[in-house]
Amino acid sequence: MEAQMNDIFFDRTDRILDELSQMTSWTPISIQDVDEIPKGDMPGDVIRIEPGHIKKAQLIFPKMIELVIPVIKENPFKRAVISICGGSGVGKSETASLLSYYLNQTGLGTYTLSGDNYCNRIPKYNDAERLRIYRYNGIIGLIINGQYSAEVRGKLKELQEEGKDADPGLIKELPWLSFYQEAGRRGLKNYLGTSNEINFSELNSIIARFKSGEPQIYLRRMGREETELWYDPVDFSDKNILIIEWTHGNNQNLQGIDIPILLSSTPQETLEHRRARKRDKGVDSPFTTTVLDLEQELLISQAKYAKLIVSKGGEFLSYREYIRVMLQEWVAEA
Numbered sequence: 001m002e003a004q005m006n007d008i009f010f011d012r013t014d015r016i017l018d019e020l021s022q023m024t025s026w027t028p029i030s031i032q033d034v035d036e037i038p039k040g041d042m043p044g045d046v047i048r049i050e051p052g053h054i055k056k057a058q059l060i061f062p063k064m065i066e067l068v069i070p071v072i073k074e075n076p077f078k079r080a081v082i083s084i085c086g087g088s089g090v091g092k093s094e095t096a097s098l099l100s101y102y103l104n105q106t107g108l109g110t111y112t113l114s115g116d117n118y119c120n121r122i123p124k125y126n127d128a129e130r131l132r133i134y135r136y137n138g139i140i141g142l143i144i145n146g147q148y149s150a151e152v153r154g155k156l157k158e159l160q161e162e163g164k165d166a167d168p169g170l171i172k173e174l175p176w177l178s179f180y181q182e183a184g185r186r187g188l189k190n191y192l193g194t195s196n197e198i199n200f201s202e203l204n205s206i207i208a209r210f211k212s213g214e215p216q217i218y219l220r221r222m223g224r225e226e227t228e229l230w231y232d233p234v235d236f237s238d239k240n241i242l243i244i245e246w247t248h249g250n251n252q253n254l255q256g257i258d259i260p261i262l263l264s265s266t267p268q269e270t271l272e273h274r275r276a277r278k279r280d281k282g283v284d285s286p287f288t289t290t291v292l293d294l295e296q297e298l299l300i301s302q303a304k305y306a307k308l309i310v311s312k313g314g315e316f317l318s319y320r321e322y323i324r325v326m327l328q329e330w331v332a333e334a
Contacts, residue, residue: 005237013078013240016107017069026065028058029105038100040093040245041232042114043223047093055314056091057098060261063316064099065106067307071258072108072240077213081242081256083249086263087295090312095263096245109239115246115254117222118203124224126197131287133191134184135160141183147176156180167286185290192291193248193298200253203244207256210242247295250302262306264322266296266329300326 031037034049064082071080084096096112103110119126139156142148155174159165171178191197202220209217215237221230236242250260300323303309309317317325 009238010078012107013072017073020065020106021069023065026062028054028061029102031101036101037097038104038110038112039097040112040114041219041221042093042116043221043228045093045114045116047097049094049098050091052314053091053094053098056263056310057095057102059314059316060095060308060310061099061102063308064259064261067259068241075211077211078240079211079213079242080240080258081207081211081244082259082261083244083246083254083257084261084263085246085249085299085306087265087299088247088292090263090265092245092247092249092263096243100241100243103241103243108241110241110243111234111236111239112243112245113206113219115198115203115244115248117220118199119222120197120199122222122224122226122228129197130188130191130291134166134188134287134290137187138165138180138184141179141186142176144183145179147179152176163285163287165286166290181290185294188290189294189297192294193251193253195253198248198253200251200255204255207242207244207254210236210239211256247299250299250305252302252305259308260306261308261310262299262303262322264309264311264317264325266312266326296326 031049031054037049039045039047068080068082072078082099084092084099086092093114100110100112121129139148142152142156156165159167159170159177164170165177166181166184168181171181195201206217206219216233216235218231219234221232222228244254244257248254249257250262303322304319306319309319309322311317311322311325
């Protein structure tokens with residue numbers, strides 16, 4: 001019975017791929033009900049589909065189809081993995097949901113997975129660990145550079161209590177703060193997007209098992225409280241494509257991604273988006289800005305691996321164009 005079901009699945013997939021291969025143009029399917037759109041599996045995550053997200057998804061879809069057809073054909077289980085990555089708040093969840101919707105309409109079964117479920121700590125503890133690492137390394141930097149004293153210690157405590165210790169605007173007044181902030185950034189850089197922060201091995205195992213044809217996989221769910229961690233069995237027997245929406249979807253610690261798609265944005269754009277969504281407590285803090293800057297550096301360093309790069313305005317960028325835009329934005333914001 002299982003073999004018969006597999007044959008039906010394979011035959012249906014081959015037929016759909018043949019039809020898509022012969023498609024000369026694609027007309028986007030109008031969305032009658034937003035509730036019809038598949039959502040990612042991050043507990044409590046709220047997506048808001050806006051015209052900009054639709055524009056990006058409709059730009060990406062035809063090119064993505066071209067890229068994914070040969071991948072599915074070559075996989076013995078007719079499966080492929082796509083990642084939608086980019087800075088926090090750039091619209092990964094919304095774009096991934098739309099792409100999943102469009103793919104499902106073609107007949108290709110799709111599931112959208114949120115990589116945020118695979119952090120080692122729930123959000124509030126991960127934020128606390130980031131801050132701890134920054135401050136610990138900052139103090140060590142002061143000591144190594146001979147800048148630490150009782151006076152500095154007292155002033156630094158005041159800045160930390162006020163959430164201003166990561167503010168570069170205070171360096172002119174407090175020159176020793178440059179040593180603290182530089183060392184803090186280095187320490188934080190060695191944590192963000194690494195296995196110290198993220199359980200890449202578990203996610204890599206899921207990707208490998210999906211591509212090996214497993215019909216059911218238990219997937220992790222992580223909320224915002226200590227008790228909100230559990231696993232749900234997910235039926236993949238009729239799924240061709242796993243879409244992973246995640247900031248780190250192009251990270252080289254993540255293995256098995258066939259088509260990484262990068263949504264471009266600057267740290268300032270990301271911050272403004274988070275403000276609009278009121279996504280985080282302390283979203284305007286200097287420390288949050290530091291995290292977003294380092295996150296952006298990581299995304300830029302990995303951009304060369306992306307198969308597609310899409311600008312904030314909804315246009316394709318080559319890698320060279322992307323780097324040029326990032327440099328221009330940094331100069332403008334400096």
